[in-house]
Amino acid sequence: xxxxxxxxxxxxxxxxxxxxxxxxxxxxxxxxxxxxxxxxxxxxxxxxxxxxxxxxxxxxxxxxxxxxxxxxxxxxxxxxxxxxxxxxxxxxxxxxxxxxxxxxxxxxxxxxxxxxxxxxxxxxxxxxxxxxxxxxxxxxxxxxxxxxxxxxxxxxxxxxxxxxxxxxxxxxxxxxxxxx
Amino acid sequence: xxxxxxxxxxxxxxxxxxxxxxxxxxxxxxxxxxxxxxxxxxxxxxxxxxxxxxxxxxxxxxxxxxxxxxxxxxxxxxxxxxxxxxxxxxxxxxxxxxxxxxxxxxxxxxxxxxxxxxxxxxxxxxxxxxxxxxxxxxxxxxxxxxxxxxxxxxxxxxxxxxxxxxxxxxxxxxxxxxxxxxxxxxxxxxxxxxxxxxxxxxxxxxxxxxxxxxxxxxxxxxxxxxxxxxxxxxxxxxxxxxxxxxxxxxxxxxxxxxxxxxxxxxxxxxxxxxxxxxxxxxxxxxxx
Numbered sequence: 487x488x489x490x491x492x493x494x495x496x497x498x499x500x501x502x503x504x505x506x507x508x509x510x511x512x513x514x515x516x517x518x519x520x521x522x523x524x525x526x527x528x529x530x531x532x533x534x535x536x537x538x539x540x541x542x543x544x545x546x547x548x549x550x551x552x553x554x555x556x557x558x559x560x561x562x563x564x565x566x567x568x569x570x571x572x573x574x575x576x577x578x579x580x581x582x583x584x585x586x587x588x589x590x591x592x593x594x595x596x597x598x599x600x601x602x603x604x605x606x607x608x609x610x611x612x613x614x615x616x617x618x619x620x621x622x623x624x625x626x627x628x629x630x631x632x633x634x635x636x637x638x639x640x641x642x643x644x645x646x647x648x649x650x651x652x653x654x655x656x657x658x659x660x661x662x663x664x665x666x
Numbered sequence: 667x668x669x670x671x672x673x674x675x676x677x678x679x680x681x682x683x684x685x686x687x688x689x690x691x692x693x694x695x696x697x698x699x700x701x702x703x704x705x706x707x708x709x710x711x712x713x714x715x716x717x718x719x720x721x722x723x724x725x726x727x728x729x730x731x732x733x734x735x736x737x738x739x740x741x742x743x744x745x746x747x748x749x750x751x752x753x754x755x756x757x758x759x760x761x762x763x764x765x766x767x768x769x770x771x772x773x774x775x776x777x778x779x780x781x782x783x784x785x786x787x788x789x790x791x792x793x794x795x796x797x798x799x800x801x802x803x804x805x806x807x808x809x810x811x812x813x814x815x816x817x818x819x820x821x822x823x824x825x826x827x828x829x830x831x832x833x834x835x836x837x838x839x840x841x842x843x844x845x846x847x848x849x850x851x852x853x854x855x856x857x858x859x860x861x862x863x864x865x866x867x868x869x870x871x872x873x874x875x876x877x878x879x880x881x882x883x884x885x886x887x888x889x890x891x892x893x894x895x896x897x898x899x900x901x902x903x904x905x906x907x908x909x910x911x912x913x914x915x916x917x918x919x920x921x922x923x924x925x926x927x928x929x930x931x932x933x934x935x936x937x938x939x940x941x942x943x944x945x946x947x948x949x950x951x952x953x954x
Contacts, residue, residue, distance in 0.1 A: 511864040515679045515688070524678075524701060579862070599679035599686065604864045637867060638907060639859025640881035641821070641843035644681035651681075 512603040518572055518585065522562070525587035525596040531562035531570050534665070542661055549660070552653040561662065566590055569662055572600070575650035580604050584647060592658050594651060676700040680708055683715050683821045685843030693836040706831040707840065714824035717747060720815045723776060727816060732776050734799075734812040735789060741805040751816055751823050752799070752806055754914060759796040762922045762934060767796045767894035770815035795894065821845050822878055822917035845878045845913045859883075860905045860945040868949050873909035873941040880920035881905035893925055900925055903947050906954070910940040923954055 516524070522531050536559040538546070543554040560572040567590030575582050583600040675692035689704045719725040726748055733742055744752070758766040771793055777786050794810025801807075816823075822845045829847055832838055839848040848854055851874065857867040862883040882891070882902065891900045906924050910916035915938055923931045923942050931954050935942055942954035 513679075515677050579864070597680055599681070602679065602686070636839060636841065636846060636848070636854070636856040637844065637859055638841075638846050638856045638877050638879040639844045639867075639905065640879065640883060641685045641818075641845075643684060644686050645684075647681040647686075 511605070512601060514601045516585070516598055516600050518600065521572075521585035521598045521600060522570055524598060525585060526564055526568065526570055529564040529566065529568065531564060534561050534563045536561055536661070536665070538657075538661065545660055546653060546656045549656045550649075550653040552649050554653065559657070559661075563665075567666060568595070569658065571654055571657075573650060573654060575646045577646035580642075580646065582647060582650075584650060586651060586654055588654070588658050588662070592655070592663060594655070597647070597651060599647070674700055676704060678704050678708075682708065682711055683824060683842055684817075685821070687711055687843070688839075688841040690839040690841075691832075691836050692838075695836065700836070703832055703836055707828045707838075710828040710831045711824045711842065714747065714820060714827050717745065718751065718816050718820035718823070720770070720817050721775065723778075727814065727820075728776055730806070731773065731813045732780055734808045734814075735773055735776065736780060736811075738808055738810060741802050741807050743805050746804070747823070747827065749801075749804055749806070751819060751914065752814070753801055754918065755796060755814075755816070755819065756799060756801060758915075758918050758922065761937060762926070764795065764797060764895045765893070765925045766918055766922050768815055768819065769793065769795050769894075770813050772815070773813040776813070818921070819914050819917045822876075822913035822915070825913040826876070842913075845876075845917050847876045847913050848872065849875070851875045858905060858907050858943070858945055858951075860949055861947055866949065868945055868951055870907070870943065870951065874911055874916075874939070876911065876913040876916045877907060877909045878913060878916035878920050879905050879907040880924060891921060891924055904945050906942060906944050908935070908940055908942045910938060915940065928954060 538554065538557045538559065543557055547554050555576070556574070562570040569588045571586045571588065573584055573586065575584060581603040585598045585600055586594060587596040589595050673692065673694055674697055675690065676697065677688065677690045679686055679688045687708070689707050691700050691703055716722070717726045720727060722728060726745060730742055730744060730748070755766065755768055771790060773789065774786065789811055792811060794808065794812050798810040799806060799808050799812060821842045825840050825842050825845055825847045828840060829838065837849045839846065846856060851872040854872045855869055856872060856877055857869050858879055859867050860881065881904065892898070893900050902924060906920050908916045908919040908923060910919060919935065919938060919940055919942070922934060926934065931942065935954065943951050944954055945951045
């Protein structure tokens with residue numbers, strides 16, 4: 487028993503030396519420009535710089551029960567009052583860029599995943615690691631980028647994205663809808 | 667994407683069916699045609715999702731479940747799509763000796779306004795299984811009170827259904843949370859995920875046009891599959907992958923193969939023209 491435990495420990499130590507401590511996998515589906523053409527095909531989009539106040543962020547957090555991680559919004563506006571938003575959602579091991587189109591009535595008319603990133607390790611929780619992705623195309627910055635295609639595996643829940651959409655719905659109701 | 671009429675490709679991903687659905691299309695068509703084709707695929711998947719969503723009380727499946735919880739021995743008319751999935755389920759239930767059984771005892775969300783507390787209490791211990799459901803023409807009949815949860819296989823069926831929306835000349839790979847269908851599969855391979863670690867994938871040649879994998883590595887318990895015959899939690903590690911002629915069948919068969927002895931699993935795979943592998947936590951693969 488002691489010998490077996492010793493061998494298990496030696497094996498685990500050797501394995502941990504060989505395995506990458508922080509490994510990232512990512513997949514990019516669409517660029518921001520491609521997503522704009524798909525979600526708002528016949529509309530001209532104008533960039534609309536907006537930063538939430540602390541008060542607004544707190545209100546959105548209270549209403550959606552989801553943390554607001556970035557006060558700066560990446561939003562574009564259509565002539566008819568619709569919105570195109572690029573945002574980031576974070577799960578336990580995933581960091582996902584999404585594009586969401588919301589119409590002038592506040593209804594979500596489309597959602598696209600732009601980039602899906604998965605990591606194993608704690609960097610996903612570090613603000614500096616997350617900040618490098620915010621509002622950018624993934625091709626600019628990933629140091630470890632492995633494209634693995636056609637993955638068949640156990641089903642991963644998209645709950646974090648739907649939570650993110652819920653937060654954006656409240657962002658529209660509390661902030662964007664007032665910018666007509 | 668490109669606007670010229672050369673070989674173009676498009677890859678999109680949306681949250682649907684409670685997971686991520688990836689649609690990859692390519693062909694000698696312009697990018698607008700690929701966008702339009704992908705929109706049709708997502709619309710088709712959403713249609714099946716709305717129809718068979720167990721948690722949505724307005725879905726067709728929930729309406730059928732409510733009727734089957736309240737009454738027995740009455741013929742219920744269902745859509746051709748729902749009938750197809752139920753018929754496949756009944757067939758596999760019989761051929762697997764009851765190991766495939768998508769009935770559920772989580773029905774309380776359907777009971778509001780329809781059932782009394784006493785009735786709910788009675789049903790909680792007196793629900794039947796899929797063996798108590800039969801087909802009559804294009805209708806279904808339950809001889810005992812029943813509730814069906816098609817969540818897992820509805821995902822696979824949604825992919826099979828969506829393929830029909832694609833015009834000829836467009837190659838496709840549709841991946842709904844790991845349930846995959848692809849054209850020209852003979853020249854392709856997949857990567858099977860056998861652990862939650864991002865690098866834990868095993869490359870394998872496609873053995874048929876559809877593939878599905880079951881694994882419990884995203885769950886904290888060692889087993890997330892309950893044996894419907896013994897009612898016990900079945901512990902396993904790693905994953906099971908099934909290649910089959912349809913995604914709905916591949917998905918359903920993963921549950922059966924997990925629970926069966928290897929010799930029995932071989933027979934049922936042969937009966938459905940399917941092929942399966944098991945991969946353990948260390949990434950070692952073995953044909954079932």
